[in-house]
Amino acid sequence: MTEMTGSRAFVKALEKQGVEHIFGVSGGALIPICDELLDSDMRFILGRHEQGSTHMADGYARVLNKVGVAIATSGPGATNVVTGLATAQIDSSPVVAITGQVNRAVIGTDAFQECDIIGVSASVTKYNIQVRTPEEIPYAVKRAFHIANTGRKGAVLVDIPKDCTTLSGDMVFPDKVEFRGYNPNPVPNSQELDWAAKILSDAQRPVIMAGGGVIASGASKELVEMAELLMAPTATSLMGKGAIPGDHPLALGLCGMHGTMQANMIVPKSDVLLVVGARFSDRTTGKIADFTANTRIVHIDIDQSEIDKNVETVTRVVGDAKLALQGLIDRVKQQRLISTDWHKRIDEFRCVFDYETEKNGKYLRAPAVVRALREEMPRDAIVTTEVGQNQMWAALHYDAYEPRTFFTSGGLGTMGWGFPASIGAKAAKPDVPVVDIAGDGSFGMTENSMATAVEEELPVIVVVLNNNVLGMVAQWQRLFYDERYSAVKLKGNPDFVKLAEAYGAEGVRVESLDHFRTAVRRAKEADVPTVIDVPIHPDENVMPMVPPGMGLNDTLWEAD
Amino acid sequence: MGGRLMPLSTVAFLVENQPGVLFKVSNLFRRRGFNIESIAVGAVEDTRYARMTISVDADTKTMNNMVDQLDKMVEVIKIKRLDPLRTIMRELLLVKLSTNDPMAREDALRYINNQHGLVLDIDEENIMAEVTGEPGELDQFLEYVKSIGIVEMSRTGITALEKGRLQL
Ligand SMILES: Cc1ncc(C[n+]2csc(CCOP(=O)(O)OP(=O)(O)O)c2C)c(N)n1
Numbered sequence: 001m002t003e004m005t006g007s008r009a010f011v012k013a014l015e016k017q018g019v020e021h022i023f024g025v026s027g028g029a030l031i032p033i034c035d036e037l038l039d040s041d042m043r044f045i046l047g048r049h050e051q052g053s054t055h056m057a058d059g060y061a062r063v064l065n066k067v068g069v070a071i072a073t074s075g076p077g078a079t080n081v082v083t084g085l086a087t088a089q090i091d092s093s094p095v096v097a098i099t100g101q102v103n104r105a106v107i108g109t110d111a112f113q114e115c116d117i118i119g120v121s122a123s124v125t126k127y128n129i130q131v132r133t134p135e136e137i138p139y140a141v142k143r144a145f146h147i148a149n150t151g152r153k154g155a156v157l158v159d160i161p162k163d164c165t166t167l168s169g170d171m172v173f174p175d176k177v178e179f180r181g182y183n184p185n186p187v188p189n190s191q192e193l194d195w196a197a198k199i200l201s202d203a204q205r206p207v208i209m210a211g212g213g214v215i216a217s218g219a220s221k222e223l224v225e226m227a228e229l230l231m232a233p234t235a236t237s238l239m240g241k242g243a244i245p246g247d248h249p250l251a252l253g254l255c256g257m258h259g260t261m262q263a264n265m266i267v268p269k270s271d272v273l274l275v276v277g278a279r280f281s282d283r284t285t286g287k288i289a290d291f292t293a294n295t296r297i298v299h300i301d302i303d304q305s306e307i308d309k310n311v312e313t314v315t316r317v318v319g320d321a322k323l324a325l326q327g328l329i330d331r332v333k334q335q336r337l338i339s340t341d342w343h344k345r346i347d348e349f350r351c352v353f354d355y356e357t358e359k360n361g362k363y364l365r366a367p368a369v370v371r372a373l374r375e376e377m378p379r380d381a382i383v384t385t386e387v388g389q390n391q392m393w394a395a396l397h398y399d400a401y402e403p404r405t406f407f408t409s410g411g412l413g414t415m416g417w418g419f420p421a422s423i424g425a426k427a428a429k430p431d432v433p434v435v436d437i438a439g440d441g442s443f444g445m446t447e448n449s450m451a452t453a454v455e456e457e458l459p460v461i462v463v464v465l466n467n468n469v470l471g472m473v474a475q476w477q478r479l480f481y482d483e484r485y486s487a488v489k490l491k492g493n494p495d496f497v498k499l500a501e502a503y504g505a506e507g508v509r510v511e512s513l514d515h516f517r518t519a520v521r522r523a524k525e526a527d528v529p530t531v532i533d534v535p536i537h538p539d540e541n542v543m544p545m546v547p548p549g550m551g552l553n554d555t556l557w558e559a560d
Numbered sequence: 561m562g563g564r565l566m567p568l569s570t571v572a573f574l575v576e577n578q579p580g581v582l583f584k585v586s587n588l589f590r591r592r593g594f595n596i597e598s599i600a601v602g603a604v605e606d607t608r609y610a611r612m613t614i615s616v617d618a619d620t621k622t623m624n625n626m627v628d629q630l631d632k633m634v635e636v637i638k639i640k641r642l643d644p645l646r647t648i649m650r651e652l653l654l655v656k657l658s659t660n661d662p663m664a665r666e667d668a669l670r671y672i673n674n675q676h677g678l679v680l681d682i683d684e685e686n687i688m689a690e691v692t693g694e695p696g697e698l699d700q701f702l703e704y705v706k707s708i709g710i711v712e713m714s715r716t717g718i719t720a721l722e723k724g725r726l727q728l
Pocket of ligand 1 (some may be wrong): 387388390391415439441467469471472
């Protein structure tokens with residue numbers, strides 16, 4: 001036991017967790033903590049808005065598979081964190097947010113900058129806790145990190161009243177915290193493995209769908225081994241991109257509303273579908289009845305509550321994806337007698353992207369731009385995306401070759417996530433090129449994070465697919481609302497080149513694909529961030545597409 | 561109540577006895593669209609924990625998911641779906657009946673006695689009674705006394721323990 005202030009104890013507790021970076025914005029309730037941080041080696045990356053800094057912590061966490069720490073003051077600071085937490089939580093990203101709170105004596109009195117952030121954040125966190133005494137701080141931090149980073153990972157919030165940071169107490173730093181109600185068990189049950197292995201071994205037309213859980217558990221090697229063992233075509237959800245290298249012969253690409261033709265055609269033709277670490281989002285399955293009509297689903301997930309939530313399975317394995325796949329591989333190897341060449345059908349459905357039309361008048365074609373970007377980037381480059389057409393173009397045309405190289409706000413679809421997340425990613429891996437594939441609307445939402453990127457010397461690249469429109473919404477209006485464009489035109493967009501320059505970053509507007517390639521090469525070498533403004537036709541659609549409410553079999557290749 | 565197609569499903573679970581836990585449990589029900597019919601909660605012998613009993617009107621699939629979602633909460637220590645055949649369920653009712661009329665008073669006392677209730681308070685105008693029983697029995701009792709005139713009433717919600725060696 002050592003006597004020290006709450007803020008000292010807080011900083012020490014973070015250090016004990018191995019925290020190196022903190023993303024946040026200061027404020028009244030945080031002054032004692034920020035003061036204490038001056039004497040620590042942890043790097044405080046100062047955001048310009050707490051939403052942005054929380055996304056930075058999220059991007060950082062996803063890249064390193066390590067808890068990302070976001071910090072914000074009470075009241076508006078805390079409410080600004082909420083979008084960041086919801087985004088991290090639904091994508092199972094380990095983020096711990098620390099919020100300042102008013103003094104204990106005035107909690108509940110609507111004091112200045114008081115907000116009931118425990119109530120507000122309850123639905124968007126895995127766990128949250130308000131500290132009641134200075135002595136609780138080390139425990140709360142330990143608990144928060146443990147919960148955020150084990151089982152199905154997620155977002156945790158710790159709310160610390162200001163007087164708990166200024167007062168002193170006898171501090172104990174626990175090595176371990178115990179929970180009676182929280183013991184995630186990653187080890188799969190062997191009977192469940194036996195059943196699942198039997199079904200997989202008998203499959204005539206096996207298909208695998210990999211989700212974010214494969215990446216979270218580091219099971220890519222096992223996934224590929226399983227795919228090769230079964231000779232199973234393997235699709236991914238948006239969160240699963242990178243689980244199997246995009247250029248692997250069995251890789252189908254993305255499945256779902258904007259899935260690839262081959263993925264959307266093959267998945268419903270399977271007789272057994274092995275789903276690993278995915279949660280059957282409506283965007284991935286299309287119409288559920290069609291999705292499950294002919295296939296039997298074997299579901300692996302660490303989160304028991306995902307099993308049978310959206311889709312009925314024939315059998316399940318609850319546990320860590322890596323351990324589950326290892327268990328299944330051992331069993332299937334011994335049992336499987338069938339060999340099929342059904343995977344050869346992949347090519348029947350493969351639609352080849354039309355490279356010829358790179359340009360459309362003065363505009364570049366978004367798929368061509370994304371493919372060129374892929375070619376200019378090393379295999380281990382990191383890509384984040386915004387939300388909308390840009391996200392789907394990235395998902396369809398940017399092959400991820402390694403896990404933890406492609407990041408997107410899959411579950412919440414948070415516009416404005418990609419740019420700050422890319423800054424967090426760059427802080428995590430300064431030596432790897434990091435690109436945000438952006439839309440002009442999304443970039444506008446958190447573009448002020450540029451100040452942080454410049455200040456912290458984190459030279460990320462932003463490729464703005466600039467169609468001067470909230471493109472994805474406009475696409476729906478074009479296809480399903482008689483081209484009645486309402487509330488989508490972005491006539492007042494800034495000049496993104498000048499905007500970048502105003503922040504002290506580089507900006508370049510490109511006019512051809514070659515010009516784009518040159519700009520990317522230059523940006524990779526730059527020591528300031530670069531914004532590459534790419535003119536895209538406002539009417540360009542993302543294709544293929546499954547019309548809303550339809551099944552994967554109804555995927556359209558062209559918009560007419 | 562009444563007019564229900566399915567019997568209620570009941571779950572019992574142990575939670576950390578801390579401020580905010582009830583909020584988080586009810587928030588989870590609201591968020592996932594589960595409809596609570598009755599809820600009862602109180603500390604157990606080890607006062608660090610409290611036991612909650614919740615009854616819902618839900619199909620098996622919804623119910624299973626509800627149990628999984630609750631089980632996932634850090635504050636929930638253990639949870640069990642109760643099998644009605646192996647469980648004793650009870651609920652307590654406080655009811656104040658309007659008994660100005662001597663006939664009404666007589667009827668009221670008879671119904672209360674039949675249900676082994678207790679008279680807790682009595683004056684010229686009202687009788688307050690305590691009645692315990694299975695939830696269905698209380699529904700039935702209320703049906704009977706309705707004509708007498710219910711001034712006000714309060715039910716505790718279903719509480720339950722499993723029989724014999726079974727336990728949470
Ligand atoms: C914070 C937020 N607000 C609104 C939406 C709804 N939304 C989804 S896509 C989209 C348009 C995105 O426009 P832009 O960033 O320009 O990308 P584009 O689709 O043109 O590539 C909108 C408004 C959202 N996903 N997130």
